[in-house]
Amino acid sequence: MTRLLYFIIVVSFLDTFIQLPIITPYALDLGASHLLTGAIVAVYSLSNMVGNIVGGHWIDRFGRKRMLLIGMVTVAIVLLFYPYAQSGGQLFVIRMFHGLFGGFLIPAAFAYVGDRSKTGSRGKTMALTGGAIGIAAIVGPALGGAMAANAKTEYVFYLVAILFALCSVLIIKFVEESFYTTEKGKFSFTDFLPLLKHPLIIQASLAAFALMISNGTLAFALPLKVAGMGMSSATTGILLSTYGIMALIIFLTPINRIYDKFSPIWLVIIGISFIGSVHILLNFINVYWMIIVLMFIYGIGFALIFPSMNRIVAEASTMVDRGKAYGIFYAFFSLGAVVGSFVSGATSDAFGLPFLSSATMMSIVCIVLIVMAKKKA
Numbered sequence: 001m002t003r004l005l006y007f008i009i010v011v012s013f014l015d016t017f018i019q020l021p022i023i024t025p026y027a028l029d030l031g032a033s034h035l036l037t038g039a040i041v042a043v044y045s046l047s048n049m050v051g052n053i054v055g056g057h058w059i060d061r062f063g064r065k066r067m068l069l070i071g072m073v074t075v076a077i078v079l080l081f082y083p084y085a086q087s088g089g090q091l092f093v094i095r096m097f098h099g100l101f102g103g104f105l106i107p108a109a110f111a112y113v114g115d116r117s118k119t120g121s122r123g124k125t126m127a128l129t130g131g132a133i134g135i136a137a138i139v140g141p142a143l144g145g146a147m148a149a150n151a152k153t154e155y156v157f158y159l160v161a162i163l164f165a166l167c168s169v170l171i172i173k174f175v176e177e178s179f180y181t182t183e184k185g186k187f188s189f190t191d192f193l194p195l196l197k198h199p200l201i202i203q204a205s206l207a208a209f210a211l212m213i214s215n216g217t218l219a220f221a222l223p224l225k226v227a228g229m230g231m232s233s234a235t236t237g238i239l240l241s242t243y244g245i246m247a248l249i250i251f252l253t254p255i256n257r258i259y260d261k262f263s264p265i266w267l268v269i270i271g272i273s274f275i276g277s278v279h280i281l282l283n284f285i286n287v288y289w290m291i292i293v294l295m296f297i298y299g300i301g302f303a304l305i306f307p308s309m310n311r312i313v314a315e316a317s318t319m320v321d322r323g324k325a326y327g328i329f330y331a332f333f334s335l336g337a338v339v340g341s342f343v344s345g346a347t348s349d350a351f352g353l354p355f356l357s358s359a360t361m362m363s364i365v366c367i368v369l370i371v372m373a374k375k376k377a
Helices: 002-017 023-029 034-062 064-079 088-102 105-116 119-149 153-174 189-196 199-228 233-252 254-261 264-282 288-316 322-351 354-376
Strands: none
Touching (some): 002 064, 034 105, 264 288, 322 354
């Protein structure tokens, strides 16, 4: 069942990565302005944040399997509406529901992984989940970009819908529940307060926020930069896949021993520093091979951050509250994507430097994490 969970994680993140090189040009083709396009990219993550919080509570109350299945089925249905969007406004609404129902998926999957991992090897386990995400990061953008370049953008949505339907069947037949409670309390934000005050949850959530600021900015700004260099969306897909390849090498080779050997918070801090530097340079570099090098550096930063922050959440929670813990964590994940894509869109219109705002915000988060880590020490 563990291998099946990794496959489900691949498909869940493929849903996000395959749309990175296509959603901005798709919105512009429908007549959306740059500001509305930024909002279209951002609304997915904004509604995803709501789904993370509400879904986190339901994951602990109704069980991991039920919420994972509900997320898979509803997202598969929503994906079928994308090809029928006739305006930027309609695409905005579709993205909103897509993000809302998709918010159930990742917290449920990672609560499963957290339930089944052991403390001594949790870092390596989270690295393998990172490997699953790395596969999605490699295949998704390249596939989405190639399909869009061949004027088959609508096929992207049909393909992912079919994969989600397949996963739904596999969940029903093969996934066993890892935890459920007889607790029948209603949803209340007060249930989240102890976790929101937990220093480790705060650190992991800030890391997720910073990481997704960078990802949200890439989703909006990189396709525009590539187009400005006279290249197609297929090139965007290749660039986005490059960082996934680098991350995958770290996740799936003996290098992954670093996750259990070193402090996760310091791995996170180093990773954020790498990615922040990449964003600064992307504002000014317009040479293709140099951007490829920057994407490799981005991949190293991503690889240092992702398993480390997931390990922090798993170790700071128990089976009783792990769904809520990952709900909070991935809500910050979604919030970062909202801030990244929206602010980069506004900065692009105002100053023509969409990556500058993300680099600034990541630097601030990095400083806060350093202060928190030193205070804890």
